[in-house]
Amino acid sequence: MANLRHRAIDTNALNHETVCKTCWARRFSFCETLHNKNMDEFFGSASYTKVDSGTVFIHDGEKFPFYFNINKGTTRSFKILPDGRRQILNFGVPGTLTGFSEHASFDFSIEAITDVSLCRFSKDKVDFYSNKHPELRKAIMDKMVSELSDSYAHTLVLGKMSARERLAFFLIKQNKIGFKIYGQMNKITLPMNRYDISDYLGVTTETISRTFTQFEAEGLITSLKASEIIIRDRRRLAALASGAIRFATIG
Amino acid sequence: MANLRHRAIDTNALNHETVCKTCWARRFSFCETLHNKNMDEFFGSASYTKVDSGTVFIHDGEKFPFYFNINKGTTRSFKILPDGRRQILNFGVPGTLTGFSEHASFDFSIEAITDVSLCRFSKDKVDFYSNKHPELRKAIMDKMVSELSDSYAHTLVLGKMSARERLAFFLIKQNKIGFKIYGQMNKITLPMNRYDISDYLGVTTETISRTFTQFEAEGLITSLKASEIIIRDRRRLAALASGAIRFATIG
DNA sequence: CGACTAATTGATACGAATCAAAAGCGGTGG
DNA sequence: CCACCGCTTTTGATTCGTATCAATTAGTCG
Numbered sequence: 001m002a003n004l005r006h007r008a009i010d011t012n013a014l015n016h017e018t019v020c021k022t023c024w025a026r027r028f029s030f031c032e033t034l035h036n037k038n039m040d041e042f043f044g045s046a047s048y049t050k051v052d053s054g055t056v057f058i059h060d061g062e063k064f065p066f067y068f069n070i071n072k073g074t075t076r077s078f079k080i081l082p083d084g085r086r087q088i089l090n091f092g093v094p095g096t097l098t099g100f101s102e103h104a105s106f107d108f109s110i111e112a113i114t115d116v117s118l119c120r121f122s123k124d125k126v127d128f129y130s131n132k133h134p135e136l137r138k139a140i141m142d143k144m145v146s147e148l149s150d151s152y153a154h155t156l157v158l159g160k161m162s163a164r165e166r167l168a169f170f171l172i173k174q175n176k177i178g179f180k181i182y183g184q185m186n187k188i189t190l191p192m193n194r195y196d197i198s199d200y201l202g203v204t205t206e207t208i209s210r211t212f213t214q215f216e217a218e219g220l221i222t223s224l225k226a227s228e229i230i231i232r233d234r235r236r237l238a239a240l241a242s243g244a245i246r247f248a249t250i251g
Numbered sequence: 252m253a254n255l256r257h258r259a260i261d262t263n264a265l266n267h268e269t270v271c272k273t274c275w276a277r278r279f280s281f282c283e284t285l286h287n288k289n290m291d292e293f294f295g296s297a298s299y300t301k302v303d304s305g306t307v308f309i310h311d312g313e314k315f316p317f318y319f320n321i322n323k324g325t326t327r328s329f330k331i332l333p334d335g336r337r338q339i340l341n342f343g344v345p346g347t348l349t350g351f352s353e354h355a356s357f358d359f360s361i362e363a364i365t366d367v368s369l370c371r372f373s374k375d376k377v378d379f380y381s382n383k384h385p386e387l388r389k390a391i392m393d394k395m396v397s398e399l400s401d402s403y404a405h406t407l408v409l410g411k412m413s414a415r416e417r418l419a420f421f422l423i424k425q426n427k428i429g430f431k432i433y434g435q436m437n438k439i440t441l442p443m444n445r446y447d448i449s450d451y452l453g454v455t456t457e458t459i460s461r462t463f464t465q466f467e468a469e470g471l472i473t474s475l476k477a478s479e480i481i482i483r484d485r486r487r488l489a490a491l492a493s494g495a496i497r498f499a500t501i502g
Numbered sequence: 503c504g505a506c507t508a509a510t511t512g513a514t515a516c517g518a519a520t521c522a523a524a525a526g527c528g529g530t531g532g
Numbered sequence: 533c534c535a536c537c538g539c540t541t542t543t544g545a546t547t548c549g550t551a552t553c554a555a556t557t558a559g560t561c562g
Contacts, residue, residue: 081494159453202410243332
């Protein structure tokens with residue numbers, strides 16, 4: 001097994017009652033589907049883990065036959081080119097499941113942006129229980145499908161959109177996540193820094209920063225701090241995000 | 252059911268023996284896994300279909316509870332922005348399975364580049380048989396995983412690579428496909444036109460064209476026709492494709 | 503062989519990258 | 533509590549890769 005730098009807490013000792021019953025991320029997670037079943041055995045097989053902020057806990061190319069479900073915090077998945085260029089593929093939030101990769105081998109790296117807590121499930125165990133409980137496999141496939149769908153949306157953004165559209169897309173997306181997970185309305189809290197945003201959107205930090213300034217000048221947003229944004233004009237921001245207007249500084 | 256413009260040939264009439272036994276794409280397809288089983292009933296539920304070149308046979312947003320497996324020809328999957336900008340997500344070749352999308356609703360369109368023949372499988376039927384034959388579901392999930400993996404590689408290309416790297420990536424990828432499916436070694440046969448290539452790589456046709464010319468001048472490739480390329484220096488082309496050298500005209 | 507479309511080549515424009523520096527911010531210690 | 537240090541973010545000046553606009557050449561099909 002690879003060097004996963006984290007403290008693992010064996011839930012066999014803890015008992016799933018105490019862990020899952022109070023799990024805040026459950027309603028976003030694949031395991032939600034087993035909510036009303038007596039699945040101590042299955043959940044007992046999971047291990048509850050914490051990863052410190054800044055830790056790369058999955059390395060590109062590594063074999064690791066587990067699914068990870070994020071319970072708390074934010075992660076970034078990324079690929080790196082030989083000369084150091086980094087592309088962020090997605091951000092993981094509570095309820096994000098990962099580890100679908102073929103032959104149990106990851107073809108990207110995952111790093112904790114904030115302190116993260118997650119559950120680790122052996123693929124073999126999940127497979128075994130999926131045969132008894134088809135809804136479990138269905139839930140996993142649904143997660144996979146939405147990851148694919150997200151990736152295609154991202155492809156469109158990277159292939160065809162201007163810097164302004166990219167940032168608008170990102171902000172609208174973060175806003176939706178913020179609402180779903182944390183119940184925030186017009187306030188966007190960004191756990192990632194400008195480098196992350198730029199590496200996700202395929203532009204530079206300078207461009208991101210300038211575009212933030214533009215958006216604020218145009219009354220689309222207000223920036224309280226670098227990491228706290230208020231949406232002021234959702235309609236226009238969403239129009240930009242959807243590609244309805246390419247460069248125009250609509251104001 | 253949506254307006255699928257194609258001629259459908261019901262294999263119930265034909266009998267799977269005559270169709271699947273001679274199916275050339277089988278060894279690349281998810282159904283390969285059932286090769287040695289008596290699955291007349293399952294295969295009988297498929298319908299064998301032909302789609303003419305240039306036909307959009309799946310429309311973005313359309314509900315369509317079927318998997319498609321391509322048997323012959325090439326397709327392009329794409330998304331379109333309100334102002335007409337098109338991003339090609341991937342090209343389908345024999346053995347490509349599609350239709351994973353959530354709630355059986357596609358979030359992209361698919362168009363035949365050449366004349367295409369394909370098999371259509373009802374999701375319900377596949378689901379039913381997957382419970383008896385877990386390897387069927389596993390095969391489908393493997394297809395899904397490699398589609399996701401491909402998409403991530405594409406993300407890296409679109410987010411971080413120069414035009415030269417993008418084209419190199421594309422050519423190496425097409426070469427691998429050409430070898431796997433059609434057994435071609437250094438010759439690349441491109442069923443798609445320059446617009447397709449540019450819409451896949453997130454650059455313009457003019458840039459694609461100029462880069463082809465550069466590559467030929469540098470001895471990386473020889474272009475017999477626009478659609479027939481010979482790889483002359485695989486090492487350097489692959490180095491470009493992997494991002495080891497960004498702009499340099501190595502030569 | 504002519505008509506139409508696809509691909510290439512050329513000239514110029516422009517959005518974003520790069521290089522450079524200043525300002526903001528968070529944490530630490532005197 | 534404030535001064536200092538390091539890191540992140542913003543702003544500025546300039547460069548550059550690719551898009552755009554325009555025209556020519558090649559290729560395809562009736």
